[in-house]
Amino acid sequence: MLKSIINQSVLKIFNYFLSILILSIISKNFGIEVLSEYFICLHFLLALSGVCIFGFSLTSQIHIPKSNKYEYYNFIENSFYLLVSLCFIVVAVLMLIFFFKNNLFFIFNNLNNFQYLILSIPLYAILYFFIEILRGRGQLIISQTIILIMYPIIFLLILGYIVYEESVIDISYFYLIFFLTNLFLSSLLIIDFLLNKRIVLQNRINFRKIFYLFKNQFLFFINSHLVLMSIYMYTFIFKFHDYIQEISYFNISIMIASLVGLPLIFLNNKYTRVFSINMDLKTNNLNIILFKNISKISFIFGILISFLLIVFLFFFSNKLFNINLDIIYFALIIIMISFCINNYFGPNQIFLSINNKLKVISLAILFSLSISFLFGIFFIKFYGIIGAAIAFLLYQLIINIILSIYIYKNFYFNPFLLWSLK
Numbered sequence: 001m002l003k004s005i006i007n008q009s010v011l012k013i014f015n016y017f018l019s020i021l022i023l024s025i026i027s028k029n030f031g032i033e034v035l036s037e038y039f040i041c042l043h044f045l046l047a048l049s050g051v052c053i054f055g056f057s058l059t060s061q062i063h064i065p066k067s068n069k070y071e072y073y074n075f076i077e078n079s080f081y082l083l084v085s086l087c088f089i090v091v092a093v094l095m096l097i098f099f100f101k102n103n104l105f106f107i108f109n110n111l112n113n114f115q116y117l118i119l120s121i122p123l124y125a126i127l128y129f130f131i132e133i134l135r136g137r138g139q140l141i142i143s144q145t146i147i148l149i150m151y152p153i154i155f156l157l158i159l160g161y162i163v164y165e166e167s168v169i170d171i172s173y174f175y176l177i178f179f180l181t182n183l184f185l186s187s188l189l190i191i192d193f194l195l196n197k198r199i200v201l202q203n204r205i206n207f208r209k210i211f212y213l214f215k216n217q218f219l220f221f222i223n224s225h226l227v228l229m230s231i232y233m234y235t236f237i238f239k240f241h242d243y244i245q246e247i248s249y250f251n252i253s254i255m256i257a258s259l260v261g262l263p264l265i266f267l268n269n270k271y272t273r274v275f276s277i278n279m280d281l282k283t284n285n286l287n288i289i290l291f292k293n294i295s296k297i298s299f300i301f302g303i304l305i306s307f308l309l310i311v312f313l314f315f316f317s318n319k320l321f322n323i324n325l326d327i328i329y330f331a332l333i334i335i336m337i338s339f340c341i342n343n344y345f346g347p348n349q350i351f352l353s354i355n356n357k358l359k360v361i362s363l364a365i366l367f368s369l370s371i372s373f374l375f376g377i378f379f380i381k382f383y384g385i386i387g388a389a390i391a392f393l394l395y396q397l398i399i400n401i402i403l404s405i406y407i408y409k410n411f412y413f414n415p416f417l418l419w420s421l422k
Contacts (some may be wrong), residue, residue, distance in 0.1 A: 011141075011149060012265075012266070014148070014149060016258075018149070018152040018153065018156065022152060022155065022159065023035060023038075023255065025159060026038055033248075036245060036246075036248045040171065040239060041117075041171055041178065042178070044117070045117065045121070045124065048090055048117075050224070086125075091121060094114075094118055113172050117175055119179055120175070123186045126186045127147075127182055131147055134146075146185065146189070150185065154184055158180055226365045226369055231254060233373055234250055234251075240377075241380060241381055243384060249328050253385065254392075256309060256332060257335040257336045257338075257339055259305055260302045260309070260340060261339040261343060263298045263301040263302060264294070264302075267294045267347070272350050275350060275354045279355065288413050291415070294346050295343070295344060295347070301343075302336075302340045302343040303340060306336045309336070310333075313332070328385065331388070334390060334393050335389050338396040341396050342396050344400075348400065348403040349361055360403070367402070369395060371395070372392065372394050373391075375390070375394055376388060403415075
């Protein structure tokens with residue numbers, strides 16, 4: 001397992017440092033408030049694009065014989081039509097709200113911002129669609145390189161040009177940068193797919209199949225989107241309370257602390273298929289051992305990474321982000337503890353997904369997110385970023401306890417005492 005962590009970590013860690021570099025450039029050159037505007041733009045774009053990114057996991061995991069090209073291309077084609085339909089609905093709803101209200105969630109200060117956003121949403125969704133097709137064909141390294149390496153590098157190049165040319169920037173520049181980055185990469189992939197005939201659209205629309213895709217992937221989509229919102233929602237709560245600088249402080253803390261959770265992510269990605277094979281072979285005892293080992297290694301690595309990050313930030317936080325570590329110290333510690341808790345309980349969501357318990361996961365996430373949101377509104381108003389960190393900790397505790405209790409009652413092993421199993 002140690003080898004699998006090292007093998008999978010290269011691209012993700014490179015992406016991590018590129019993301020840190022983007023935050024550092026913005027905060028050092030334009031200040032914390034402009035960095036907050038970047039987070040608002042990013043989270044709003046991802047939250048809305050996520051509504052359109054529907055059925056991609058199914059596209060990447062489908063097992064259709066390569067010889068049956070008609071079925072394969074028909075499946076991909078109907079997935080694409082589903083994506084286009086959802087993009088159209090999302091953009092149409094946004095346009096109606098914006099033009100009738102003349103404002104949308106306090107995000108847009110001019111029409112150009114709105115135009116760049118509604119153009120970026122379908123481009124970002126299409127970009128992910130083609131990346132998932134590559135992933136589904138076993139070209140994992142290529143797909144990850146595009147989204148984890150090329151995307152932030154292009155963003156950095158455009159940002160660097162703007163930094164060179166402009167002494168002052170605002171949120172409108174970020175909408176423009178995201179639009180140009182999405183346009184360049186999506187156009188590049190579309191041209192590549194057309195030239196190499198990786199996908200052929202022949203207008204074979206099958207509404208029954210589109211409905212099947214929607215129905216079959218609904219719970220998976222809800223789960224994925226709610227997990228993202230468990231982090232993004234704090235940005236909008238801060239914005240609602242007009243705590244602008246706190247948006248940057250909290251999201252920097254999340255970005256830094258997320259490194260603690262990477263071991264679990266790597267191992268989940270590596271061994272999801274192994275869980276599935278063991279279940280098919282009815283060797284549940286092997287899944288319990290695998291569950292235990294993933295939890296143990298993720299937790300140990302998480303603790304180690306937490307200490308290294310604290311030492312690193314003690315010396316470099318001011319140089320990287322132009323902020324004093326004292327401002328984010330306690331919030332950062334709480335968020336690191338949250339990720340360590342998640343590591344301790346291990347791959348419970350993957351385990352339940354493999355056992356076709358997506359509905360249980362959905363209800364657990366929704367309940368935990370609702371409690372965290374309600375407490376977050378209150379805590380953030382009175383305690384700022386520490387309040388947001390407490391709400392995030394509460395979310396991790398509640399969801400992991402609920403899922404672990406369900407596993408204990410239905411799968412005959414105790415995730416709370418997993419390390420004591422032999």
